[in-house]
Amino acid sequence: MTxxxxxxxxxxxxxxxRWTVVLSLVSFIGGGIVGAALLFLRIGGRRGMQFLSRGYIxxxxxxxxxxxxxxxxxxxxxxxxxxxxxxAACVALILWTAAFLAEIWRGCVESIAKxxxxxxxxxxxxxxxxxxxxxxxxxxxxAVPPTVGFSVQVVKGxxxxxxxGFVELSKAGSIVTNAxxxxxxxxxLVALIYFALCWPLSKSSQLLERKxxxxxxxx
Amino acid sequence: xxxxxxxxxxxxxxxxLLKGIRITAQLIxxxxxxxxxxxxxxxxxxxxxxxxxxxxxxxxxxxIRNTPFLIQLFFIFFGLPSLGIRMSELTAANLxxxxxxxxxxxxxxRAGIQATPRGQFEAGASLAMTPFQAFWHVVLVxxxxxxxxxxxxxxxxxxxxxxxxxxxxxxxLTFAANFIQSRNFxxxxxxxxxxxxxxxxxILLRQLLAGLGGMLFPRxxxx
Numbered sequence: 287m288t289x290x291x292x293x294x295x296x297x298x299x300x301x302x303x304r305w306t307v308v309l310s311l312v313s314f315i316g317g318g319i320v321g322a323a324l325l326f327l328r329i330g331g332r333r334g335m336q337f338l339s340r341g342y343i344x345x346x347x348x349x350x351x352x353x354x355x356x357x358x359x360x361x362x363x364x365x366x367x368x369x370x371x372x373x374a375a376c377v378a379l380i381l382w383t384a385a386f387l388a389e390i391w392r393g394c395v396e397s398i399a400k401x402x403x404x405x406x407x408x409x410x411x412x413x414x415x416x417x418x419x420x421x422x423x424x425x426x427x428x429a430v431p432p433t434v435g436f437s438v439q440v441v442k443g444x445x446x447x448x449x450x451g452f453v454e455l456s457k458a459g460s461i462v463t464n465a466x467x468x469x470x471x472x473x474x475l476v477a478l479i480y481f482a483l484c485w486p487l488s489k490s491s492q493l494l495e496r497k498x499x500x501x502x503x504x505x
Numbered sequence: 506x507x508x509x510x511x512x513x514x515x516x517x518x519x520x521x522l523l524k525g526i527r528i529t530a531q532l533i534x535x536x537x538x539x540x541x542x543x544x545x546x547x548x549x550x551x552x553x554x555x556x557x558x559x560x561x562x563x564x565x566x567x568x569i570r571n572t573p574f575l576i577q578l579f580f581i582f583f584g585l586p587s588l589g590i591r592m593s594e595l596t597a598a599n600l601x602x603x604x605x606x607x608x609x610x611x612x613x614x615r616a617g618i619q620a621t622p623r624g625q626f627e628a629g630a631s632l633a634m635t636p637f638q639a640f641w642h643v644v645l646v647x648x649x650x651x652x653x654x655x656x657x658x659x660x661x662x663x664x665x666x667x668x669x670x671x672x673x674x675x676x677x678l679t680f681a682a683n684f685i686q687s688r689n690f691x692x693x694x695x696x697x698x699x700x701x702x703x704x705x706x707x708i709l710l711r712q713l714l715a716g717l718g719g720m721l722f723p724r725x726x727x728x
Binding site for chain 2: 345348349350351352353354356357360361363364438442443445446448449456459460463468469470473474476477480481484485488
């Protein structure tokens with residue numbers, strides 16, 4: 287039997303953590319794109335589209351991410367595709383992230399005073415022009431801290447993909463535990479690596495909130 | 506797509522599903538009660554507690570909020586036995602949920618407490634309330650009332666997150682779904698059904714918490 291030193295454990299975990307980072311980035315960027323599309327439908331689309339996107343958001347916020355991963359894993363297979371774990375993980379995480387980001391951004395857009403919509407409409411702007419030139423530039427400022435804050439949830443969400451067999455930090459933790467029989471050390475290290483990934487994001491979200499609030503302090 | 510959906514297994518699997526629902530409900534009931542209690546205790550420490558305890562609580566909150574629930578669960582169930590602390594799957598699942606919700610609800614309740622003007626606390630003291638009485642009646646109850654919606658959604662999030670306790674073989678709803686699909690080979694249908702049950706549970710829990718909020722804080726209507 288091979289012996290594992292502390293550094294062997296740490297090195298293997300850090301190598302696997304790369305996949306946690308990659309998956310987080312893919313889900314966050316993909317989720318941001320899908321979420322933006324949802325946002326446009328949710329606040330400005332036809333009645334039926336608004337209804338659909340609201341249903342989508344409620345469905346994804348009201349069910350466990352784990353179930354969404356299972357459904358992506360087994361559901362995509364129904365189309366006759368041989369689904370690798372990374373594909374199911376990306377699909378489920380992107381759809382899940384999109385629902386939350388759309389809802390966060392909707393709150394930000396709705397925080398913009400109604401008069402801004404009316405003023406831009408009176409200048410003859412269409413819906414897309416209003417969004418592009420008037421609403422989004424203002425909403426963006428409000429949206430940055432909660433969006434950065436949510437990225438922490440995305441990083442933590444990637445841990446669940448270990449359950450459908452995607453080898454990232456959590457799965458590597460289980461594998462290394464099975465090889466070394468040192469669950470306390472290994473899971474402790476895994477937790478610390480997640481902490482090292484998430485804590486800077488949490489902190490910067492808090493700092494951004496404080497910094498961007500300065501402009502609004504007079505009311 | 507030529508796939509034929511088949512839900513004929515549903516009747517036979519009903520007892521297993523119901524048991525899973527019962528365990529999930531039991532987990533979230535115990536988790537919510539003790540988790541919020543822990544959150545209140547931690548919020549008290551951060552607002553008024555002894556100075557040496559504050560960094561301890563702050564570290565606990567930051568550690569829990571920045572690591573995945575799954576790893577917390579594995580650490581408690583697989584890691585702690587090497588320190589001689591052993592427990593059953595359900596106890597470990599419950600403990601993980603309490604510890605997790607405790608950290609999140611501490612932050613939420615603290616936000617509510619910070620919104621209470623300091624003068625109110627002093628006014629309570631001038632009415633000869635002990636610091637604890639003033640904290641309870643003047644600070645905590647209005648704070649809880651203020652943050653009840655946020656706390657409710659956090660409890661729902663923890664309920665949905667509890668799906669992963671199936672990974673340490675706690676026999677919750679997800680465990681039931683895994684068990685059923687290993688018997689009927691109808692993975693997609695099984696997970697559709699269990700997902701819909703989770704959705705129904707989430708809606709029900711939200712309604713229950715809204716009702717509970719109305720019962721606990723009846724003064725809100727008259728304000």
